[in-house]
Amino acid sequence: MRRFVVSILGLSIALSMSVAAAIPQRPPDPHQIDHSRILLLISVAVVQLLLIVLLLRSWYRSKAVEAALHLKDQELRKSEEKFSKAFRQGPLALTLTTAESHRYIDVNETYERLTGYCRDEILGRSVLETGLWVDPDERVGLAKQLLADGHLRDVEFKFRRKDGAVRIAQASAELIEIEKEACVLAVAADITDRKTAEQALIESEKRFRLMADSAPVLMWLTNPDQLCTDVNKEWLRFTGRTLEEELGEGWKQAIHSDDLQSVLTVYANAANSRQGFTVEHRMARCDGEHRWMRNNAVPRFMGDKSFAGYIGCCVDITDEVEAKAARAEIGGKLIHAQEEERARIARELHDDINQRLALLANALENLNHSGKQYLDARLKAELGELWTLTNEIAGDIQHLSHRLHPSKLHYLGLSTAVRDLCLEFSRQHSIEVECNVSDLPQDLDETVSLSLFRTIQESLRNVAKHSHARHVRVELSRNSGQIRLRISDDGIGFDPNHPGNDGANKGLGLISMDERLRSAGGQLRVWSRPSLGTQVEGRVPATVRVFRSL
Numbered sequence: 087m088r089r090f091v092v093s094i095l096g097l098s099i100a101l102s103m104s105v106a107a108a109i110p111q112r113p114p115d116p117h118q119i120d121h122s123r124i125l126l127l128i129s130v131a132v133v134q135l136l137l138i139v140l141l142l143r144s145w146y147r148s149k150a151v152e153a154a155l156h157l158k159d160q161e162l163r164k165s166e167e168k169f170s171k172a173f174r175q176g177p178l179a180l181t182l183t184t185a186e187s188h189r190y191i192d193v194n195e196t197y198e199r200l201t202g203y204c205r206d207e208i209l210g211r212s213v214l215e216t217g218l219w220v221d222p223d224e225r226v227g228l229a230k231q232l233l234a235d236g237h238l239r240d241v242e243f244k245f246r247r248k249d250g251a252v253r254i255a256q257a258s259a260e261l262i263e264i265e266k267e268a269c270v271l272a273v274a275a276d277i278t279d280r281k282t283a284e285q286a287l288i289e290s291e292k293r294f295r296l297m298a299d300s301a302p303v304l305m306w307l308t309n310p311d312q313l314c315t316d317v318n319k320e321w322l323r324f325t326g327r328t329l330e331e332e333l334g335e336g337w338k339q340a341i342h343s344d345d346l347q348s349v350l351t352v353y354a355n356a357a358n359s360r361q362g363f364t365v366e367h368r369m370a371r372c373d374g375e376h377r378w379m380r381n382n383a384v385p386r387f388m389g390d391k392s393f394a395g396y397i398g399c400c401v402d403i404t405d406e407v408e409a410k411a412a413r414a415e416i417g418g419k420l421i422h423a424q425e426e427e428r429a430r431i432a433r434e435l436h437d438d439i440n441q442r443l444a445l446l447a448n449a450l451e452n453l454n455h456s457g458k459q460y461l462d463a464r465l466k467a468e469l470g471e472l473w474t475l476t477n478e479i480a481g482d483i484q485h486l487s488h489r490l491h492p493s494k495l496h497y498l499g500l501s502t503a504v505r506d507l508c509l510e511f512s513r514q515h516s517i518e519v520e521c522n523v524s525d526l527p528q529d530l531d532e533t534v535s536l537s538l539f540r541t542i543q544e545s546l547r548n549v550a551k552h553s554h555a556r557h558v559r560v561e562l563s564r565n566s567g568q569i570r571l572r573i574s575d576d577g578i579g580f581d582p583n584h585p586g587n588d589g590a591n592k593g594l595g596l597i598s599m600d601e602r603l604r605s606a607g608g609q610l611r612v613w614s615r616p617s618l619g620t621q622v623e624g625r626v627p628a629t630v631r632v633f634r635s636l
Contacts, residue, residue, distance in 0.1 A: 178196060
């Protein structure tokens with residue numbers, strides 16, 4: 087730039103001197119002006135001015151170029167600083183080595199923490215000289231692959247730290263060129279903990295698989311979409327099908343067609359609330375026989391608490407179901423025999439003993455009236471007391487006869503019989519009874535009516551004997567094809583889980599009530615807490631009588 091300025095100035099001076107030499111030297115004439123000389127001087131001034139403008143313009147351009155180069159140099163230095171910082175403090179181990187000799191050019195701080203070696207201990211040394219690779223032959227093979235492909239992706243290998251500990255790393259590498267020399271830029275991460283967890287998971291799955299395949303029950307696994315993902319060997323042995331046939335929705339083929347919809351409904355309702363469930367259904371065995379299964383399932387959740395599906399097991403309860411059916415049949419027969427015996431005893435009491443007591447009462451009354459002149463006052467009083475006692479015994483026998491065989495139930499129906507039973511119980515025991523009977527079928531099956539009547543009768547007997555209640559509520563109604571019964575009291579209650587409660591909750595009364603409702607196709611539930619009273623609930627199908635034409 088300075089040379090350019092000096093050149094411009096020299097050119098301007100030379101031009102001025104040449105113009106001065108070209109003007110002819112003659113004495114000045116004050117009365118005459120030399121116009122050509124004036125024009126020449128003006129031309130020289132203009133040329134000098136143009137040269138000065140050109141000089142300033144060039145100077146400003148050089149300054150702008152210098153400023154741009156300086157700014158670019160600053161940005162380059164900042165970029166280099168950022169890259170250097172990212173390289174040094176990156177979360178992954180970074181290395182830069184020569185491709186031919188495999189010597190370290192640079193490593194970052196993460197590499198130092200990962201291997202235990204300081205940067206000064208590594209630079210200039212070969213990768214194999216450090217002894218980091220547990221299997222040097224593997225390193226040689228990967229180096230050849232890198233030279234052939236130009237890159238490596240997600241390679242796993244074992245390395246040895248400076249303290250001797252063996253770890254597992256996952257690395258990727260890229261072949262690059264720096265100053266016309268082939269180099270390798272590699273990035274690595276320690277995956278030892280992850281591999282250990284994966285191995286532990288594999289071992290856990292192996293143990294679970296061994297346990298599942300050794301279990302004497304049918305085990306199954308589903309995903310969140312309710313599709314089967316696995317079953318154990320016992321399941322396959324039972325169904326005689328392959329695993330591929332059972333996966334997805336294939337498991338449905340083994341469920342009895344009459345039970346499948348109820349099983350799917352129970353499963354769907356449980357899945358919506360993420361709750362476990364238990365359902366009983368029939369399942370086809372490999373020989374074609376359907377066996378009863380109790381299917382228990384619990385929900386599975388992932389580490390982030392997201393729903394993963396269900397795991398369940400099926401237990402063959404065919405013998406239990408058959409035993410329960412046989413017990414119900416025997417129980418029904420016993421209840422039927424008991425009712426027949428009750429009816430026979432009731433008839434005997436009413437038609438024989440009660441009639442003879444009536445005759446005895448009449449004879450005592452006649453004796454008292456016919457022997458007035460022969461009997462003294464004391465004998466008359468005794469005859470009167472015997473007559474009264476005889477009538478009381480006859481009344482008690484008649485009442486016992488009605489309890490043994492409620493004729494009102496047969497002739498007037500369940501509604502009237504229950505209301506009369508509650509009214510009689512209230513008068514006899516001085517306990518307030520609220521009776522609500524509504525919407526009962528007039529042609530209700532006699533077995534159902536008798537089972538409900540006996541349940542109410544036994545419940546009221548337990549109230550009088552155990553509860554010390556002051557108020558009892560009896561509710562009997564029809565709802566959705568079922569007869570619903572509820573008997574609640576405000577008595578002292580009891581703890582159903584206490585082993586010492588052998589009365590209302592463990593005695594024959596409750597067993598009899600349960601068996602009666604089960605014989606009618608229903609079920610019984612008893613709830614009680616100390617000081618909170620007791621509640622008995624029962625449900626039976628609203629079965630009506632079937633009339634046969636002759």
